[in-house]
Amino acid sequence: MKILVAVKRVIDYNVQIRVKEDGSGVVTDNVKMSTNPPDDNAIEEAVKIKEAGKASEIIAVTVGEEKAQETVRKALAVGADRGIHVKVDSILEPLAVSKILKKIVEKENPDLVFMGKQAIDDDCNQTGQMLAAHLNWPQATFASKIEVKENSLEVTREVDEGLETIEVNTPAIVTCDLRLNEPRYASLPNIMKAKKKPIEQINASDLGVDTNPRIEHIKIEEPPKRKAGIKVASVEELVQKLKNEAKVI
Amino acid sequence: MSVLLIAEHNNKEVKSFTLNAITAASQIDQDLHVLLIGHNADDVAKSLSEVPLVKKVLHMDNEIYENYIAENYTSAILKHADKYSHIVCSANTFGKNLMPRIAALLDISQVSDIIKVIAPDTFLRPIYAGNAFATVKSNDEKKCITIRPTSFEAAETTGGSAEIEKVDAADKTENTKFVNREEIKSDRPELGTARIVISGGRGLQSGENFKLITDVADKLNAAIGASRAAVDAGYITNEHQVGQTGKVVVPDLYIAVGISGAIQHLAGMKESKVIVAINKDGEAPIFSVADYGLEADLFEALPQFLEELNKLNTIQK
Secondary structure, X not given: OEEEEEEOEEEOOOOOOOEOOOOOOEOOOOOOEEEOHHHHHHHHHHHHHHHOOOOOEEEEEEEEOHHHHHHHHHHHHOOOOEEEEEEOOOOOOHHHHHHHHHHHHHHHOOOEEEXXXXXXXXXXXXXXXXXXXXXXXXXXXXXXXXXXXXXXEEEEEEEOOEEEEEEEEOOEEEEEOHHHXXXXXXXXXXXXXXXOOOEEEEEHXXXXXXXXXXXXXXXXXXXXXXXXXXXXXXXXXXXHHHHHHOOOO | OEEEEEXXXXXXXEOHHHHHHHHHHHHHXXXXXXEEEEOOXXXXXXXXXXXXXXXEEEXXXXXXXXXXXXXXXXXXXXXXXXXXXXXXXXXXXXXXXXXXXXXXXXXXXXXXXXXXXXXXXXXXXXXXXXXXXXXXXEOOOOEEEEEOHHHOOOOOOOXXXXXXXXXXXXXXXXXXXXXXXXXXXXXXXXXXXXXXXXEEOHHHOOOOOHHXXXXXXXXXXXXXEEOHHHHHOOOOOHHHXXXXXXXXXXXXXXXXXXXXXXXXXXXXXXXXXXXXXXXXXXXXXXXXXXXXXXXXXXXXXXXXXHHHHHHOOOOOO
């Protein structure tokens, strides 16, 4: 069984982002970048399945600018076998990314595609479901547990009401939630080894996919700030304020 | 053209977030139709028809819709998509799972998780976990939109009398089977819709100590939340998690106890109307969003807080 894992390079989740003054976006120069956190869970799960002898090959793919390759390299260091970097010059919408990934799936014929449930930059939560739609494959989103069966997966999903379990026939798309597993750190020897693993470079423009934006970003701005509150000296004062001033209890 | 809203329900009742989504959808276009896909859900159809903002209910009843499967819903919705300028639903796990599948098949670039309707093609949506707001304009002819429920008031549920039209079922997928659902039952108000939320963080130090939170929650009829740190430490189960990777809550009163206020937690609660922070670290970032901050040891402050609340006899239920 072959697993394709899609990863995205985003601003590190610990960074307090800054909005550009001209409203055109957020500052990314000299800002720490990392793999989108739930994409790490996607890679980890693929590696665990391979370690359990149920997968033969893991391919990590990213769609992004030159430096996005770092994200693929990191996936190789924790256990992916080879990488694919689809080079693009601009930020693509999930619809375009899903069309590119469809081309990669058609080329590689994986049995499973894993990726994070959502990217923490644009917060769209679309790419996996869109890829599933293009391929007419079943989708299991927000996975917190995956059990590999003969020709199917049993996936437990985190939903608003609690947990839901579905069974999807393979080939299938799974989007991973943060509680699916605990992503491992790459060891130094594995980081060295990963440098020798192949990353195939593909230009998005060679794939014949329409990547033109459909959505105009008119303005990016800071959210309205909360006005500064006060410190209270005692529990008694707090309760009085909540009752008499805020009138919420 | 009109707006088609996809209802979330359990064949007995409409889910509350659908009522919030109805409010937003009616701001896009007043000719709002609701598609109800279910089985033996006549009561749901009737209650949707009584929502004054709803102009028509399309009711698709078939046993294949006993449980919600995104693939089956998608083929059902695509049968009706032609007639509508916008297809919308709530941006919770229901709608997030569903809408991109529809959008991709219609070749539409979806606008996710809107918090404001600026024009029928222009919306405000949070990005970077709410640390920036983007004003976006969709240039697709048809739009697929998901709506952040907590950013819109719930629609009125009585007084309307929309027509209910029965429509035929669509194709069923053979590739996805529903197995089971473990719903977490509780007498407490739901986290997503509670008027008061009290949340605990790593400062609680153990699962047992969450009883201090529970006692206050009982008194205030509040929902119980938690930071990701508290969930990861195993103090409490993950359906209580508030934050970027958990639930986004907008209660009238949010009480953060022993929570430092990581970016990812703030993203889930900073739109609350009144925020209280109780933390012994006066420098904790949670104080920067708190209307009332109490720098104190929670193990002393929480029992005192409960005592003071007991002295009041006017707690609103």
